[in-house]
Amino acid sequence: MARLAYTTIASLDGYVVDASGDFSWSAPDEEVHTFINELERPTGTYLLGRRMYEVMSVWETMPTGPPTSDGQPDPDAVTHDFARLWQAADKVVYSSTLASVTAPRTRLEREFDPAAVRSLVASAQRNVSIGGPTLASHAIRAGLVDEYHLFLTPIVVGGGVRSLPDDARVTLELRDERRFSSGVVYLRYQATG
Template sequence: MARLIYAANISLDGYLEDEAGSFDWSEPDDEVHAFWNEHERRIGTSLYGRRMYETMRIWERDDWLAGEPAVMLEYAQVWRSADKIVYSSTLDEVSTARTRIERRFDPETVRRLKETASADLSIGGAMIAAEAFRHGLVDECLLLIYPVVVGGGKPALPRGLRLDLTLLEQRRFGTGVVALHHAVRSAD
Protein backbone atom coordinates (compact mmCIF):
# COMPACT_ATOMS: atom_id res chain seq x y z
CA MET A 1 0.00 0.00 0.00
CA ALA A 2 1.24 3.48 -0.83
CA ARG A 3 1.95 5.97 1.93
CA LEU A 4 0.32 9.39 2.18
CA ILE A 5 3.01 11.90 3.13
CA TYR A 6 2.31 15.40 4.40
CA ALA A 7 5.29 17.52 3.34
CA ALA A 8 5.71 21.20 4.09
CA ASN A 9 8.08 24.07 4.76
CA ILE A 10 7.25 25.57 8.16
CA SER A 11 8.50 28.30 10.46
CA LEU A 12 10.08 27.41 13.79
CA ASP A 13 6.84 28.45 15.49
CA GLY A 14 4.79 26.09 13.30
CA TYR A 15 3.31 28.17 10.48
CA LEU A 16 3.11 27.60 6.72
CA GLU A 17 2.69 31.30 6.06
CA ASP A 18 2.65 34.45 8.15
CA GLU A 19 -0.41 36.54 9.05
CA ALA A 20 -0.21 38.40 5.73
CA GLY A 21 -0.19 35.10 3.80
CA SER A 22 3.49 35.38 2.89
CA PHE A 23 5.87 32.43 2.82
CA ASP A 24 8.82 34.22 1.22
CA TRP A 25 10.91 33.22 4.23
CA SER A 26 10.81 29.60 3.04
CA GLU A 27 12.41 30.01 -0.38
CA PRO A 28 14.79 27.05 -0.67
CA ASP A 29 18.43 27.32 -1.60
CA ASP A 30 19.90 24.75 -4.02
CA GLU A 31 20.67 22.23 -1.25
CA VAL A 32 17.11 22.28 0.12
CA HIS A 33 15.67 22.32 -3.39
CA ALA A 34 17.67 19.18 -4.25
CA PHE A 35 16.26 17.52 -1.13
CA TRP A 36 12.70 18.34 -2.24
CA ASN A 37 13.50 17.05 -5.74
CA GLU A 38 14.53 13.68 -4.30
CA HIS A 39 11.42 13.51 -2.15
CA GLU A 40 9.05 14.45 -4.97
CA ARG A 41 10.67 11.96 -7.35
CA ARG A 42 9.09 9.16 -5.24
CA ILE A 43 5.58 10.69 -5.40
CA GLY A 44 3.11 9.37 -7.96
CA THR A 45 0.15 11.58 -7.03
CA SER A 46 -0.05 14.91 -5.23
CA LEU A 47 -3.24 15.92 -3.43
CA TYR A 48 -3.71 19.68 -3.17
CA GLY A 49 -6.15 22.17 -1.77
CA ARG A 50 -7.06 24.94 -4.20
CA ARG A 51 -4.67 27.56 -2.84
CA MET A 52 -1.71 25.17 -2.75
CA TYR A 53 -2.46 24.08 -6.31
CA GLU A 54 -2.63 27.70 -7.44
CA THR A 55 0.78 28.28 -5.87
CA MET A 56 2.34 25.14 -7.36
CA ARG A 57 0.97 25.35 -10.89
CA ILE A 58 3.72 27.79 -11.86
CA TRP A 59 5.94 24.71 -12.29
CA GLU A 60 3.93 23.79 -15.40
CA ARG A 61 5.28 26.79 -17.32
CA ASP A 62 8.75 27.14 -18.83
CA ASP A 63 8.75 30.90 -19.52
CA TRP A 64 9.95 31.95 -16.05
CA LEU A 65 12.53 29.13 -15.71
CA ALA A 66 15.01 30.52 -18.25
CA GLY A 67 18.28 31.18 -16.47
CA GLU A 68 17.19 29.48 -13.23
CA PRO A 69 19.48 26.92 -11.55
CA ALA A 70 19.43 23.33 -12.82
CA VAL A 71 17.87 22.17 -9.54
CA MET A 72 14.76 24.25 -10.30
CA LEU A 73 14.51 22.93 -13.86
CA GLU A 74 14.73 19.42 -12.46
CA TYR A 75 11.96 20.14 -9.96
CA ALA A 76 9.70 21.38 -12.75
CA GLN A 77 10.15 18.09 -14.62
CA VAL A 78 9.54 16.02 -11.49
CA TRP A 79 6.41 18.04 -10.63
CA ARG A 80 5.03 17.71 -14.13
CA SER A 81 5.48 13.93 -14.15
CA ALA A 82 3.22 13.38 -11.10
CA ASP A 83 -0.54 13.14 -11.18
CA LYS A 84 -2.38 15.88 -9.29
CA ILE A 85 -5.77 15.97 -7.61
CA VAL A 86 -7.12 19.36 -6.58
CA TYR A 87 -9.86 19.52 -3.95
CA SER A 88 -11.97 22.57 -4.63
CA SER A 89 -15.64 23.49 -4.73
CA THR A 90 -14.87 26.80 -6.47
CA LEU A 91 -12.20 26.06 -9.10
CA ASP A 92 -13.81 25.77 -12.54
CA GLU A 93 -10.90 24.20 -14.40
CA VAL A 94 -7.26 23.28 -14.04
CA SER A 95 -4.45 24.68 -16.14
CA THR A 96 -1.93 21.86 -15.72
CA ALA A 97 -1.54 18.44 -17.31
CA ARG A 98 -2.19 15.25 -15.37
CA THR A 99 -4.56 17.14 -13.05
CA ARG A 100 -8.17 16.62 -12.07
CA ILE A 101 -10.58 18.38 -9.73
CA GLU A 102 -12.51 16.69 -6.93
CA ARG A 103 -15.31 18.79 -5.47
CA ARG A 104 -14.97 17.41 -1.95
CA PHE A 105 -12.49 15.45 0.11
CA ASP A 106 -13.76 11.89 0.47
CA PRO A 107 -11.71 9.84 2.96
CA GLU A 108 -12.82 6.50 1.49
CA THR A 109 -11.72 7.52 -2.00
CA VAL A 110 -8.30 8.52 -0.64
CA ARG A 111 -8.04 5.18 1.21
CA ARG A 112 -8.75 3.33 -2.03
CA LEU A 113 -6.22 5.49 -3.84
CA LYS A 114 -3.58 4.55 -1.26
CA GLU A 115 -4.47 0.87 -1.65
CA THR A 116 -4.16 0.90 -5.43
CA ALA A 117 -1.34 3.40 -6.05
CA SER A 118 2.00 2.11 -7.27
CA ALA A 119 3.90 5.07 -5.76
CA ASP A 120 3.53 7.18 -2.64
CA LEU A 121 1.16 10.13 -2.45
CA SER A 122 1.77 13.57 -1.02
CA ILE A 123 -0.70 16.03 0.41
CA GLY A 124 -0.24 19.78 0.50
CA GLY A 125 -2.35 22.61 1.78
CA ALA A 126 -3.25 23.22 5.40
CA MET A 127 -6.99 22.65 5.23
CA ILE A 128 -6.93 19.53 3.06
CA ALA A 129 -4.05 18.06 5.08
CA ALA A 130 -5.99 18.69 8.31
CA GLU A 131 -8.88 16.65 6.88
CA ALA A 132 -6.53 13.81 5.99
CA PHE A 133 -5.00 13.89 9.48
CA ARG A 134 -8.45 13.85 11.12
CA HIS A 135 -9.42 10.77 9.11
CA GLY A 136 -6.21 8.90 9.96
CA LEU A 137 -4.99 8.92 6.36
CA VAL A 138 -1.56 10.53 6.80
CA ASP A 139 1.21 7.97 7.25
CA GLU A 140 4.21 10.29 7.42
CA CYS A 141 5.11 13.93 7.97
CA LEU A 142 8.11 15.52 6.29
CA LEU A 143 8.55 19.00 7.72
CA LEU A 144 11.37 21.34 6.78
CA ILE A 145 11.68 23.76 9.66
CA TYR A 146 13.08 27.15 8.74
CA PRO A 147 15.03 29.23 11.27
CA VAL A 148 12.44 31.99 11.42
CA VAL A 149 9.64 32.88 13.82
CA VAL A 150 6.73 34.54 12.03
CA GLY A 151 4.53 35.12 15.09
CA GLY A 152 1.26 33.84 13.64
CA GLY A 153 -0.47 32.89 10.45
CA LYS A 154 -1.64 29.60 8.96
CA PRO A 155 -0.74 26.66 11.24
CA ALA A 156 1.12 23.80 9.58
CA LEU A 157 -0.56 21.11 11.67
CA PRO A 158 -4.21 20.72 12.66
CA ARG A 159 -5.31 22.14 15.98
CA GLY A 160 -7.05 19.95 18.55
CA LEU A 161 -5.63 16.69 17.23
CA ARG A 162 -3.04 14.53 18.97
CA LEU A 163 -0.66 12.56 16.79
CA ASP A 164 1.96 10.16 18.11
CA LEU A 165 5.01 10.16 15.88
CA THR A 166 8.16 8.12 15.40
CA LEU A 167 11.26 9.87 14.07
CA LEU A 168 12.44 8.23 10.84
CA GLU A 169 15.08 10.69 9.69
CA GLN A 170 16.55 14.07 10.45
CA ARG A 171 18.86 16.29 8.45
CA ARG A 172 20.38 19.72 8.92
CA PHE A 173 21.11 21.96 5.94
CA GLY A 174 23.78 24.63 5.64
CA THR A 175 21.22 27.42 5.95
CA GLY A 176 20.02 26.13 9.33
CA VAL A 177 16.90 24.51 7.89
CA VAL A 178 16.18 21.19 9.60
CA ALA A 179 14.26 18.33 7.97
CA LEU A 180 12.26 16.11 10.32
CA HIS A 181 10.67 13.02 8.84
CA HIS A 182 8.23 11.17 11.11
CA ALA A 183 5.90 8.20 10.81
CA VAL A 184 2.42 8.76 12.21
CA ARG A 185 1.87 5.88 14.63
CA SER A 186 -1.87 6.45 14.91
CA ALA A 187 -2.49 6.30 11.14
CA ASP A 188 -4.82 3.57 9.83
Protein backbone atom coordinates in the same frame (compact mmCIF):
# COMPACT_ATOMS: atom_id res chain seq x y z
CA MET B 1 3.10 -0.24 -1.11
CA ALA B 2 2.39 3.45 -1.67
CA ARG B 3 2.34 5.84 1.26
CA LEU B 4 0.58 9.17 1.84
CA ALA B 5 3.06 11.85 2.89
CA TYR B 6 2.55 15.41 4.05
CA THR B 7 5.50 17.67 3.31
CA THR B 8 5.58 21.21 4.66
CA ILE B 9 8.05 24.05 4.98
CA ALA B 10 7.24 25.99 8.13
CA SER B 11 8.57 28.68 10.43
CA LEU B 12 10.01 27.55 13.75
CA ASP B 13 6.71 28.53 15.40
CA GLY B 14 4.77 26.32 12.97
CA TYR B 15 3.36 28.58 10.24
CA VAL B 16 3.51 28.09 6.45
CA VAL B 17 2.28 31.61 5.71
CA ASP B 18 2.67 34.59 8.03
CA ALA B 19 -0.17 36.87 9.17
CA SER B 20 0.30 39.18 6.16
CA GLY B 21 0.06 36.26 3.69
CA ASP B 22 3.79 36.20 2.94
CA PHE B 23 5.68 32.94 2.57
CA SER B 24 8.76 34.19 0.67
CA TRP B 25 10.80 33.46 3.82
CA SER B 26 10.20 29.74 3.20
CA ALA B 27 11.80 29.56 -0.26
CA PRO B 28 14.35 26.73 -0.14
CA ASP B 29 17.94 27.40 -1.11
CA GLU B 30 19.71 25.09 -3.58
CA GLU B 31 20.83 22.60 -0.92
CA VAL B 32 17.34 22.22 0.57
CA HIS B 33 15.67 22.23 -2.86
CA THR B 34 17.95 19.43 -4.06
CA PHE B 35 17.02 17.39 -0.99
CA ILE B 36 13.31 18.07 -1.58
CA ASN B 37 13.66 16.89 -5.19
CA GLU B 38 15.06 13.56 -4.02
CA LEU B 39 12.33 13.29 -1.40
CA GLU B 40 9.63 13.92 -4.03
CA ARG B 41 11.11 11.66 -6.73
CA PRO B 42 9.01 8.59 -5.71
CA THR B 43 5.78 10.66 -5.74
CA GLY B 44 3.31 9.80 -8.48
CA THR B 45 0.28 11.81 -7.33
CA TYR B 46 -0.18 15.12 -5.54
CA LEU B 47 -3.36 15.97 -3.64
CA LEU B 48 -3.86 19.71 -3.41
CA GLY B 49 -6.34 22.26 -2.17
CA ARG B 50 -7.27 25.24 -4.33
CA ARG B 51 -4.71 27.65 -2.84
CA MET B 52 -1.84 25.17 -3.10
CA TYR B 53 -2.86 24.35 -6.68
CA GLU B 54 -2.73 28.04 -7.55
CA VAL B 55 0.69 28.49 -5.88
CA MET B 56 2.13 25.38 -7.53
CA SER B 57 0.67 26.08 -10.99
CA VAL B 58 3.87 27.95 -11.90
CA TRP B 59 5.60 24.55 -12.11
CA GLU B 60 3.30 23.43 -14.93
CA THR B 61 4.99 25.75 -17.42
CA MET B 62 8.43 26.01 -15.81
CA PRO B 63 11.21 25.01 -18.24
CA THR B 64 12.64 21.55 -17.60
CA GLY B 65 16.12 22.03 -19.07
CA PRO B 66 18.33 21.13 -20.84
CA PRO B 67 21.66 21.83 -19.12
CA THR B 68 23.92 24.43 -20.68
CA SER B 69 25.86 23.35 -23.77
CA ASP B 70 29.16 24.91 -22.63
CA GLY B 71 29.75 22.20 -20.03
CA GLN B 72 29.05 24.54 -17.13
CA PRO B 73 26.57 23.48 -14.46
CA ASP B 74 23.06 24.68 -15.20
CA PRO B 75 22.31 27.35 -12.58
CA ASP B 76 18.66 26.31 -12.74
CA ALA B 77 19.25 22.54 -12.76
CA VAL B 78 17.53 22.02 -9.40
CA THR B 79 14.53 24.08 -10.50
CA HIS B 80 14.32 22.26 -13.83
CA ASP B 81 14.55 18.92 -12.05
CA PHE B 82 11.62 19.77 -9.78
CA ALA B 83 9.61 21.02 -12.77
CA ARG B 84 10.16 17.66 -14.49
CA LEU B 85 9.04 15.80 -11.37
CA TRP B 86 5.97 18.01 -10.96
CA GLN B 87 4.91 17.84 -14.59
CA ALA B 88 5.26 14.04 -14.70
CA ALA B 89 2.99 13.52 -11.67
CA ASP B 90 -0.80 13.30 -11.51
CA LYS B 91 -2.60 15.95 -9.49
CA VAL B 92 -5.98 15.91 -7.75
CA VAL B 93 -7.31 19.33 -6.75
CA TYR B 94 -9.99 19.53 -4.06
CA SER B 95 -12.11 22.65 -4.35
CA SER B 96 -15.76 23.58 -4.13
CA THR B 97 -15.10 27.03 -5.63
CA LEU B 98 -12.68 26.42 -8.51
CA ALA B 99 -14.52 26.38 -11.85
CA SER B 100 -12.04 24.06 -13.56
CA VAL B 101 -8.41 22.95 -13.71
CA THR B 102 -6.30 23.54 -16.77
CA ALA B 103 -3.07 21.74 -16.02
CA PRO B 104 -2.35 18.44 -17.76
CA ARG B 105 -2.64 15.27 -15.63
CA THR B 106 -4.91 17.15 -13.22
CA ARG B 107 -8.46 16.45 -12.13
CA LEU B 108 -10.87 18.37 -9.92
CA GLU B 109 -12.77 16.87 -6.97
CA ARG B 110 -15.44 18.92 -5.22
CA GLU B 111 -14.96 17.44 -1.76
CA PHE B 112 -12.37 15.53 0.22
CA ASP B 113 -13.58 11.96 0.74
CA PRO B 114 -11.32 10.03 3.15
CA ALA B 115 -12.51 6.64 1.84
CA ALA B 116 -11.71 7.64 -1.75
CA VAL B 117 -8.26 8.90 -0.72
CA ARG B 118 -7.58 5.70 1.23
CA SER B 119 -8.52 3.71 -1.89
CA LEU B 120 -6.37 5.92 -4.15
CA VAL B 121 -3.32 5.41 -1.92
CA ALA B 122 -3.96 1.66 -1.61
CA SER B 123 -4.09 1.25 -5.39
CA ALA B 124 -1.23 3.64 -6.24
CA GLN B 125 1.98 2.30 -7.74
CA ARG B 126 3.94 5.30 -6.46
CA ASN B 127 3.69 7.44 -3.34
CA VAL B 128 1.01 10.07 -2.87
CA SER B 129 1.72 13.50 -1.41
CA ILE B 130 -0.83 15.82 0.16
CA GLY B 131 -0.01 19.52 -0.01
CA GLY B 132 -1.30 22.52 1.83
CA PRO B 133 -2.19 22.67 5.52
CA THR B 134 -5.95 23.03 5.06
CA LEU B 135 -6.33 19.92 2.91
CA ALA B 136 -3.72 18.02 4.91
CA SER B 137 -5.66 18.71 8.12
CA HIS B 138 -8.58 16.68 6.73
CA ALA B 139 -6.25 13.75 5.96
CA ILE B 140 -4.50 14.05 9.34
CA ARG B 141 -7.80 14.04 11.23
CA ALA B 142 -8.93 10.99 9.21
CA GLY B 143 -5.72 9.13 10.10
CA LEU B 144 -4.61 8.87 6.46
CA VAL B 145 -1.14 10.44 6.60
CA ASP B 146 1.61 7.82 6.88
CA GLU B 147 4.63 10.15 6.92
CA TYR B 148 5.25 13.75 7.90
CA HIS B 149 8.15 15.61 6.27
CA LEU B 150 8.75 18.86 8.11
CA PHE B 151 11.25 21.50 7.03
CA LEU B 152 11.65 24.01 9.86
CA THR B 153 12.92 27.39 8.72
CA PRO B 154 14.95 29.48 11.20
CA ILE B 155 12.41 32.27 11.56
CA VAL B 156 9.58 33.04 13.98
CA VAL B 157 6.69 34.81 12.24
CA GLY B 158 4.23 35.09 15.14
CA GLY B 159 1.04 34.04 13.36
CA GLY B 160 -0.60 33.13 10.09
CA VAL B 161 -1.62 29.76 8.67
CA ARG B 162 -0.51 26.83 10.81
CA SER B 163 1.28 23.89 9.18
CA LEU B 164 -0.48 21.33 11.42
CA PRO B 165 -4.04 21.36 12.74
CA ASP B 166 -4.69 22.30 16.36
CA ASP B 167 -7.46 19.73 16.79
CA ALA B 168 -5.69 16.50 15.85
CA ARG B 169 -3.65 14.04 17.87
CA VAL B 170 -1.25 11.68 16.11
CA THR B 171 1.49 9.57 17.66
CA LEU B 172 4.69 9.83 15.63
CA GLU B 173 8.07 8.14 15.52
CA LEU B 174 11.12 10.10 14.36
CA ARG B 175 12.68 8.25 11.39
CA ASP B 176 15.16 10.76 9.96
CA GLU B 177 16.59 14.20 10.55
CA ARG B 178 18.98 16.50 8.77
CA ARG B 179 20.40 19.94 9.35
CA PHE B 180 21.23 22.20 6.39
CA SER B 181 23.84 24.96 6.20
CA SER B 182 21.06 27.58 6.01
CA GLY B 183 19.79 26.54 9.44
CA VAL B 184 16.79 24.67 8.03
CA VAL B 185 16.12 21.42 9.86
CA TYR B 186 14.38 18.45 8.22
CA LEU B 187 12.41 15.97 10.33
CA ARG B 188 10.73 12.83 9.00
CA TYR B 189 8.13 11.19 11.18
CA GLN B 190 6.12 8.06 10.65
CA ALA B 191 2.60 7.84 12.08
CA THR B 192 2.40 5.01 14.60
CA GLY B 193 -1.20 5.32 15.72
